[in-house]
Amino acid sequence: xxxxxxxxxxSSAMIAGAFAAVTFAGPLxxxxxxxxxxxxxxxxxxxxxxxxxxxxxxxxxxxxxxxAFPEHHNVYIDPKSWxxxxxxxxxxxxxxxxxxxxxxxxxSGVSGKGYFQGEFLGLEATxxxxxxxxxxxxxxxxYSFSSKDHKTxxxxxxxxxxASCNSCHATAAADDFVFTQYYPVLxxxxxxxxxxxxxxxxxxxxxxxxxxxxx
Ligand code: HEC
Numbered sequence: 439x440x441x442x443x444x445x446x447x448x449s450s451a452m453i454a455g456a457f458a459a460v461t462f463a464g465p466l467x468x469x470x471x472x473x474x475x476x477x478x479x480x481x482x483x484x485x486x487x488x489x490x491x492x493x494x495x496x497x498x499x500x501x502x503x504x505x506a507f508p509e510h511h512n513v514y515i516d517p518k519s520w521x522x523x524x525x526x527x528x529x530x531x532x533x534x535x536x537x538x539x540x541x542x543x544x545x546s547g548v549s550g551k552g553y554f555q556g557e558f559l560g561l562e563a564t565x566x567x568x569x570x571x572x573x574x575x576x577x578x579x580x581y582s583f584s585s586k587d588h589k590t591x592x593x594x595x596x597x598x599x600x601a602s603c604n605s606c607h608a609t610a611a612a613d614d615f616v617f618t619q620y621y622p623v624l625x626x627x628x629x630x631x632x633x634x635x636x637x638x639x640x641x642x643x644x645x646x647x648x649x650x651x652x653x
Contacts, residue, residue, distance in 0.1 A: 471519075474565075486538075491515055496508065510553070514535065524629070526629060541557045543555055562583070576615045579600075
C-alpha cells in the first residue's frame, strides 16, 4: 500500500515535470548551452551533467612515447542536441560538444593492467552554428580553454581558424565533422529514439528522478 502511494506520488511528480518541460521548451533559443560575446565563448559550466558519449585515448606507450594527444578525452553533448540526435540522427544547429582532457593515471589496478583516468588537464569545445559561423565548414567552430601548462582553464576562448582544427575533422570524422566512430553512445544512438538511451521504451521511465529516501 505504501509502495503504491509512493509510486503514484512519483508518477504525478514525473508527469508534472514532463509538462513543465513542454511548457518551457518553447521560448528557449538554439544556443541554450553556450554564450558567445564578441566572438568569444564563455567557458561552459555544468557539462559533466550533460550526456556522456565516449572516451578515446591514444597513450604515449602506444605511440613511441610521443602521442600528439596522450590523454583520455571524455566527450559530452548538450542534452537538447542529444534529444535531437536520437530522434533525427543529425546534429542540430546549436549543438555543443565538450571534450575534457584527463591524464593517463595509474596503469595497473586490481582488475589488471590498463589505462586508468588520472587528473583533469584541459577542456575543448566545438559548436555548430549558422548564425555565429556562417563561413566555417559545416558551421562548426573549435575552441580550447586549456592553458599551456595544463594547470588552469581560461574564462573565455576565441575560435581557432578553421584550418588549424577543422581539416582533420573534415577528412576523418564519420558524421558531420564529429568523430562519432569513437563515441558508441552517438554511433549506436543515431536516430534510434528511446533505444539510444539504453533500451527503455518510455520517456517517463528515462526521466531522472531524485532517489527517494527509504524512511
Ligand atoms: C590530427 C587531427 C586533428 C586535429 C588537427 C584536431 N582534431 Fe579534434 N579530434 C581529432 C580526433 C581523432 C578526435 C576524436 C578522438 C580523440 O579525441 O582522440 C577529435 C575530437 C575532438 C573533439 C570532440 C568532438 C568531435 O568533434 O569529435 C573536439 C571538441 C575537438 N576534437 C577539438 C579540436 C580543436 C579545438 C582542435 C584545434 C586546436 C582540433 N580538435 C584539431 C582529431 C583532430
